[in-house]
Amino acid sequence: MSQVSFPVVTKNINYMLMRLEKNLRSMPGLQVIRQGNSAVEVTASALGGLLKSKATVTLNLSGNYYFVSITSTPSPLGGNEALNYANVAVQRAFSTKQCNNCKKFIFLDDKYCMFCGQK
Amino acid sequence: MSENRPLGVTILAILMAIGGILGIIGAIQILTNPWIRIAAALRAVNIGLIYFSLLLSIVALPIAYGFWTGLTWSWYAGLAVSGLSAITNLLQLPGGILGLIIDAVVIYYLLQPNVKEWFKVMGGPTLPEISLQAKPSTSEPSSTPPPGMKFCVTCRRAIPSSNVYCPYCGAKQP
Known part of the structure; x- marks a missing residue:
């Protein structure tokens, strides 16, 4: 299991999971399923489903940080594509930057600050 | 997947x-039968047709794998093989009517949007996307936003x- 943390941009965990799902769905050949209110399961298949690997991304809000843990199950031959994809999607979905104007954390791909509207 | x-x-x-597997086994059995060689020498059997069917059987295996895994080239290969088969059956009418109907059904089926989507063929609909970046719309959204979300008043995208x-x-x- 691996764990990374990101500063809180929004406490809306549903929005966080939607961002993660959107990133995962933009990657080819993945099956993405929401697990409850705080996790997303991703399955990568190869050879027509014979070689499957799974990864589960779980979000936990604690204080001013989201702690993101990723657990994975490799395929029978040891490949772990699901984990690789999940790691990339987590970075794309949750990476942050600071607004130049209000200095609050916003998502890396946001064009405008959601707090002050600064471009 | x-x-x-x-x-x-x-x-x-x-x-x-x-x-494909049965075709290869059958063709090899026929080709290794000594009586076939005698019949071919007497021009009672067209040995070229047996080699052709062996070739088709060999080609069928990678196409089957492509169908199973959704490889784009196999969609084109499937269409080409069905098209060639349909033309062959058309030339053999009325005997080839059943084969012609089967080929027509297969071609029609391969052209269906969900099938083209599986093979990732251009022109088919894209995979379902979550509405995080829904297209801007001038009308009110038809569905309610997810819990804890709202639609932007301008671009209509879902935001916290x-x-x-x-x-x-x-x-x-607002």
Whole structure:
């Protein structure tokens, strides 16, 4: 299991999971399923489903940080594509930057600050 | 991935694989039979047709694999093989009517949007996307936003309900 943390941009965990799902769905050949209110399961298949690997991304809000843990199950031959994809999607979905104007954390791909509207 | 495979594609892939394996075994058995060589020498049997069917059986196996895994080239290969088969059956009418009907059904099926989507063929609909970046619309959204979310008043994208500004278009939210 691996764990990374990101500063809180929004406490809306549903929005966080939607961002993660959107990133995962933009990657080819993945099956993405929401697990409850705080996790997303991703399955990568190869050879027509014979070689499957799974990864589960779980979000936990604690204080001013989201702690993101990723657990994975490799395929029978040891490949772990699901984990690789999940790691990339987590970075794309949750990476942050600071607004130049209000200095609050916003998502890396946001064009405008959601707090002050600064471009 | 396999969960999204249309049932018809699965059936076609299995039939193609079985047909390919049986075709190879059958052709090898015929070609190794000494009586066939005698019959071919007497021009009682067209040995070229047996080699042709062996070739088709060999080609069927990678196409079956392509159907199973959704490889784009196998869609084109499947269409080409069905098209060639349809032309052959057309030339053999009325004897080839059953084969012609089967080929027509297969071609029609391969052109269906969900099948083209499985093979990732251009022109088919894209995979379902979550509405995080829904297209801007001038009308009111038909569905309610997910819990804790709202639609931007300008670009209609789903954003957290606590947002003062839309992170996509910068519009101030009421």
